[in-house]
Amino acid sequence: MTTSLQDGQSAASRAAARDSPLAAQVCGAAQGRGDAHDLAPAPWLHARALLPLPDGTRGCAADRRKKKDLDVPEMPSIPNPFPELCCSPITSVLSADLFPKANSRKKQVIKVYSEDETSRALDVPSDITARDVCQLLILKNHYIDDHSWTLFEHLPHIGVERTIEDHELVIEVLSNWGIEEENKLYFRKNYAKYEFFKNPMYFFPEHMVSFATETNGEISPTQILQMFLSSSTYPEIHGFLHAKEQGKKSWKKIYFFLRRSGLYFSTKGTSKEPRHLQFFSEFGNSDIYVSLAGKKKHGAPTNYGFCFKPNKAGGPRDLKMLCAEEEQSRTCWVTAIRLLKYGMQLYQNYMHPYQGRSGCSSQSISPMRSISENSLVAMDFSGQKSRVIENPTEALSVAVEEGLAWRKKGCLRLGTHGSPTASSQSSATNMAIHRSQPCFHHKISRDEAQRLIIQQGLVDGVFLVRDSQSNPKTFVLSMSHGQKIKHFQIIPVEDDGEMFHTLDDGHTRFTDLIQLVEFYQLNKGVLPCKLKHYCARIAL
Numbered sequence: 337m338t339t340s341l342q343d344g345q346s347a348a349s350r351a352a353a354r355d356s357p358l359a360a361q362v363c364g365a366a367q368g369r370g371d372a373h374d375l376a377p378a379p380w381l382h383a384r385a386l387l388p389l390p391d392g393t394r395g396c397a398a399d400r401r402k403k404k405d406l407d408v409p410e411m412p413s414i415p416n417p418f419p420e421l422c423c424s425p426i427t428s429v430l431s432a433d434l435f436p437k438a439n440s441r442k443k444q445v446i447k448v449y450s451e452d453e454t455s456r457a458l459d460v461p462s463d464i465t466a467r468d469v470c471q472l473l474i475l476k477n478h479y480i481d482d483h484s485w486t487l488f489e490h491l492p493h494i495g496v497e498r499t500i501e502d503h504e505l506v507i508e509v510l511s512n513w514g515i516e517e518e519n520k521l522y523f524r525k526n527y528a529k530y531e532f533f534k535n536p537m538y539f540f541p542e543h544m545v546s547f548a549t550e551t552n553g554e555i556s557p558t559q560i561l562q563m564f565l566s567s568s569t570y571p572e573i574h575g576f577l578h579a580k581e582q583g584k585k586s587w588k589k590i591y592f593f594l595r596r597s598g599l600y601f602s603t604k605g606t607s608k609e610p611r612h613l614q615f616f617s618e619f620g621n622s623d624i625y626v627s628l629a630g631k632k633k634h635g636a637p638t639n640y641g642f643c644f645k646p647n648k649a650g651g652p653r654d655l656k657m658l659c660a661e662e663e664q665s666r667t668c669w670v671t672a673i674r675l676l677k678y679g680m681q682l683y684q685n686y687m688h689p690y691q692g693r694s695g696c697s698s699q700s701i702s703p704m705r706s707i708s709e710n711s712l713v714a715m716d717f718s719g720q721k722s723r724v725i726e727n728p729t730e731a732l733s734v735a736v737e738e739g740l741a742w743r744k745k746g747c748l749r750l751g752t753h754g755s756p757t758a759s760s761q762s763s764a765t766n767m768a769i770h771r772s773q774p775c776f777h778h779k780i781s782r783d784e785a786q787r788l789i790i791q792q793g794l795v796d797g798v799f800l801v802r803d804s805q806s807n808p809k810t811f812v813l814s815m816s817h818g819q820k821i822k823h824f825q826i827i828p829v830e831d832d833g834e835m836f837h838t839l840d841d842g843h844t845r846f847t848d849l850i851q852l853v854e855f856y857q858l859n860k861g862v863l864p865c866k867l868k869h870y871c872a873r874i875a876l
Contacts (some may be wrong), residue, residue: 346587354735395847444507446508448473448521451873460506467502467689473523477646479874483689484533484793486526491519494655495633496511496625496643501678502685512647526794527869530686532671535796536561538819539671564675565683570596573672574608578637578659579616585635587659592616617644617656617839619677624670630659640666663794664819750815775853775870777802785814785819788871794819797868801826811849817864824863826852839863 350821359454404723442462448469449455458472474481490497490511500509506521513519532539536557546558547569555571555664563569574596578587579601590601593608598618600606627634627641634641644656675682714731716723725731777785789798798814804825811826811843829836836845836851840862846852857867 374501405829444510446506446510446521448523449490450522451524462507463506464506465502466500466504467685469506470502477874478579484525484527484529484869486524486529488522488524488526491517491625493517494645495629496627496645496655497522499529499622501674501682502689503681524874525792525869525872527795527798528667529708530673530682531793531795532561533683533686538664538796539668540571540573541668544573544575544665544668545596546574561675564672565680570676571672572668574606575665575669576661577669579710580634580636580657580659583653587635587637592658593635596667596676599673619644619673622646622656624673624677624729626666626670627657629660630657638662642666642670652802663790667819668792687820699858762841773801773850775799775801776849776870777871777873779803781805782812782823783815785812785823788873789814789816789821790870792869794821796865798871799867799869800871811837813863815863815865815867822864 353634386864402835404443412550443459443489445459445463446469447455454699456476457472458469459468469487470485471481473479474485479485485501487506489500500506500521534566540560546554547555547563560571563571575592575730576589577592579590579592581589593600593602593613597797599616601616602612603614604612617714622644625643625645626638627639630636630639630641636657638659638661640660640663642658642660644658646654658669660669694766714725714734716725716734717806725734777800780788784804785800785802788800792798794816796817797815799813802812802814804810804812807825809828813824813826815822815824824839826837826839826842826849827837829842831845834847836842836847837849838845839852839856843860846855853867856862860866
């Protein structure tokens with residue numbers, strides 16, 4: 337009885353649909369939206385279905401249907417304008433298919449700081465890498481890309497920071513931050529980021545490296561680097577480190593071993609027998625950070641601290657803090673851990689710096705200027721038409737003339753506002769010229785100069801020029817060489833009423849600091865190496 341009633345209702349509904357175009361659209365939409373188990377006819381359709389239809393009505397309806405099939409083309413399906421009439425109360429009125437699918441590449445605003453605490457907000461996609469962020473900032477600020485620009489993660493509440501690798505997703509790094517933490521992203525240069533690929537001999541001292549298997553003959557630093565990148569063999573880094581005891585303020589000096597499976601320490605002197613080794617930390621789910629104020633913040637015995645921090649945790653109690661005796665030792669440990677953790681990915685970042693995975697990759701972003709000096713040419717704009725200077729000697733002489741003309745114009749312009757005396761005008765002019773140079777840092781201390789050089793990488797030739805604290809009339813050249821920072825005093829020398837600057841007791845004299853820096857960028861002279869990269873505080 338129930339079946340026949342439903343069949344009668346369906347037939348009656350179809351007949352009613354033929355009489356009413358609106359009912360036909362509603363019922364057609366109801367039939368297209370799901371099965372009979374999910375949808376129920378509206379009550380008013382039930383009421384009409386139970387009413388008997390006269391025979392004449394059926395005949396007229398059949399005639400109209402035949403005429404429609406013969407004369408009128410089929411109408412396209414029309415969306416149901418009244419879904420609530422055909423939907424069950426249990427079924428949602430609006431289908432999820434009616435809404436557009438969410439964009440998988442959601443965007444987020446991040447804030448990046450420079451060394452002078454200026455900041456810039458960027459609207460970036462969720463899959464942007466650290467290298468892509470650096471590329472955006474390079475383009476927006478018109479910097480020259482020399483592959484040394486780096487993004488840093490700075491955690492001030494625990495006094496540590498780390499280099500965010502070029503392939504890491506920035507949004508994932510930010511997702512690990514606590515809501516109340518005042519963490520920051522910093523954008524600055526780091527010349528030592530991939531320096532171990534160029535000069536591995538400075539990063540792996542012989543007394544800190546050993547091998548799991550016996551080797552024939554001496555192993556070069558390049559071979560050691562290849563072992564780090566290999567999955568079958570690895571060199572073992574070992575040495576004494578100060579470790580902070582968990583839950584205590586005291587530090588203990590222990591002998592450590594770094595292997596591919598993690599970091600271990602010996603419970604008996606320098607023994608590396610398995611029964612004497614105890615596991616300290618793994619680096620698969622942890623990041624390696626460098627301590628910025630280990631002595632002041634954590635009571636470390638030296639300033640060369642580093643630590644392991646789990647990816648998903650953030651308190652000081654979760655840190656596993658270590659401290660080396662010198663900077664070279666800390667650099668060796670940190671570099672080896674980076675190589676063991678990322679392996680060939682670091683080498684790919686070094687060899688192919690523009691391979692990004694987001695929309696800011698090399699396909700959409702190109703460097704503002706080529707880093708190759710061979711792609712730059714000298715131009716002469718003195719005539720009516722510009723020309724390329726192909727003769728190297730002519731190009732060098734033009735460059736020297738341009739530099740001298742620039743200095744003369746600067747002296748004449750600044751001299752009109754200076755002191756009446758020639759000596760004071762000269763000193764004021766030189767000081768104005770010096771302060772305009774990016775390598776010059778006015779009134780910073782020796783410790784601050786060392787901090788700046790360490791931040792931008794202990795690479796041979798990284799330098800800055802600063803005022804002397806002991807003698808206000810002199811300057812100091814601070815530079816890096818052999819993983820150490822050295823300071824050279826620039827002494828003023830007077831000759832026939834003119835003031836010169838010298839580094840070698842007057843044997844080589846320069847009229848200003850610009851000439852001095854340019855000379856030692858081309859010539860080693862009394863310095864341990866040529867000047868290569870200057871430390872500069874950039875603003876975003």
